[in-house]
Amino acid sequence: MASVHIKDLDITLGGNSILKSMNLDVQEGEFLVLLGPSGCGKSTLLHSIAGFYDVNDGQIIIGDKDVTWADPKDRDIGMVFQSYALYPTMNVERNMSFGLRVAGVDKAEIEKRVNRAADMLQLKELLKRRPSQLSGGQRQRVAIGRALVRDAKVFLFDEPLSNLDAKLRAELRRELKELHQNLSATMIYVTHDQVEAMTLADRIAVMRNGKIQQIDTPAVVYGKPTNVFVAGFLGSPSMNFIKGVLDVSGGRRTVRAGEFVLDVSAYPFLADAPSSQDVILGIRPEHIQIAHGGGVSSITGKIKLIEPMGAHQILWVDCQGQTLSIHTESATTYQTGATLELSVDATRASIFQGDGERRL
Numbered sequence: 001m002a003s004v005h006i007k008d009l010d011i012t013l014g015g016n017s018i019l020k021s022m023n024l025d026v027q028e029g030e031f032l033v034l035l036g037p038s039g040c041g042k043s044t045l046l047h048s049i050a051g052f053y054d055v056n057d058g059q060i061i062i063g064d065k066d067v068t069w070a071d072p073k074d075r076d077i078g079m080v081f082q083s084y085a086l087y088p089t090m091n092v093e094r095n096m097s098f099g100l101r102v103a104g105v106d107k108a109e110i111e112k113r114v115n116r117a118a119d120m121l122q123l124k125e126l127l128k129r130r131p132s133q134l135s136g137g138q139r140q141r142v143a144i145g146r147a148l149v150r151d152a153k154v155f156l157f158d159e160p161l162s163n164l165d166a167k168l169r170a171e172l173r174r175e176l177k178e179l180h181q182n183l184s185a186t187m188i189y190v191t192h193d194q195v196e197a198m199t200l201a202d203r204i205a206v207m208r209n210g211k212i213q214q215i216d217t218p219a220v221v222y223g224k225p226t227n228v229f230v231a232g233f234l235g236s237p238s239m240n241f242i243k244g245v246l247d248v249s250g251g252r253r254t255v256r257a258g259e260f261v262l263d264v265s266a267y268p269f270l271a272d273a274p275s276s277q278d279v280i281l282g283i284r285p286e287h288i289q290i291a292h293g294g295g296v297s298s299i300t301g302k303i304k305l306i307e308p309m310g311a312h313q314i315l316w317v318d319c320q321g322q323t324l325s326i327h328t329e330s331a332t333t334y335q336t337g338a339t340l341e342l343s344v345d346a347t348r349a350s351i352f353q354g355d356g357e358r359r360l
């Protein structure tokens with residue numbers, strides 16, 4: 001187990017600056033997820049930690065060792081790639097032990113480690129099979145096993161589940177989480193799947209254009225996103241965004257967007273918010289309540305579209321010039337065209353400055 005510290009890291013590839021003054025501290029035993037859109041630099045960061053790229057500036061420290069210029073093999077890292085690239089002619093056992101055999105580890109020790117990993121990953125029965133005789137999920141587990149036998153200080157995963165179908169993904173996701181609980185190993189895990197990020201991470205680092213936008217627990221990143229980019233990246237359907245103007249008069253604060261007016265007096269502003277400024281109001285679909293039985297409510301809307309999701313349903317509602325998505329239980333039957341009275345819990349909303357770059 002070891003911590004990982006990235007200090008002012010710059011990486012340039014093919015003349016393009018990919019990572020810019022990146023700072024990141026991963027605690028010993030932490031499960032850190034790097035989340036971000038395609039091309040934002042997640043794999044580049046992971047490969048830099050593994051030692052596959054030359055560093056332009058900055059430092060990489062694993063445990064108490066500066067490994068900025070160390071050879072990949074001297075970094076005590078186990079890595080699982082997106083394409084698991086097993087050796088097709090070797091059986092599972094030999095695939096898993098290959099690295100150890102090359103490193104000259106003695107036979108008894110190799111057997112012990114392979115058996116332990118096979119146990120953890122439920123591969124015991126499959127040790128004599130070749131990759132072509134395995135399912136996608138089993139192959140992926142072999143790839144994880146190959147990293148596990150190395151007794152690494154840090155495990156790096158680059159979208160290890162992205163080739164699998166939804167059901168298998170969910171299964172392996174749970175297994176990975178269990179594995180982390182059992183090993184309490186330091187893990188850095190790249191994904192652009194928000195469900196994986198939310199369910200696996202101790203902390204999530206959301207990246208955009210080679211920079212970390214926010215790093216915090218899943219609950220904070222989801223509940224108090226630092227800007228519109230982070231807010232829009234997590235959650236499905238996405239957070240509702242309304243461009244409006246913040247008015248402060250007396251003790252009352254409102255966000256106004258044409259006809260649409262919401263009282264946000266209860267919103268916990270981070271600092272004093274000046275009146276008459278442009279803002280973006282963000283409301284998660286599950287934080288809009290439907291006021292059954294004619295409760296007092298300031299907003300009314302008309303149902304445009306209904307998406308049944310099984311356990312719940314999404315209503316798309318035309319609301320005084322804004323289209324809002326509402327996450328609601330599936331027991332009530334709604335009709336397209338019906339009018340609803342809505343209430344919004346302003347304490348759970350997000351308000352950003354007009355350019356979307358900062359939470360207010």
Ligand SMILES: Nc1ncnc2c1ncn2[C@@H]1O[C@H](COP(=O)(O)OP(=O)(O)OP(=O)(O)O)[C@@H](O)[C@H]1O
Nearest residue numbers: 013014016018037038039040041042043044045192
């Ligand atoms: N060898 C290279 N030379 C030049 N540019 C590169 C090289 N490798 C990657 N890039 C560029 O660096 C940026 C970041 O790439 P990276 O692979 O780290 O993204 P990513 O976040 O892992 O994306 P994805 O989710 O698609 O895997 C991209 O714009 C990519 O085109």
Ligand SMILES: [Mg+2]
Nearest residue numbers: 042043044158
């Ligand atoms: Mg990648």
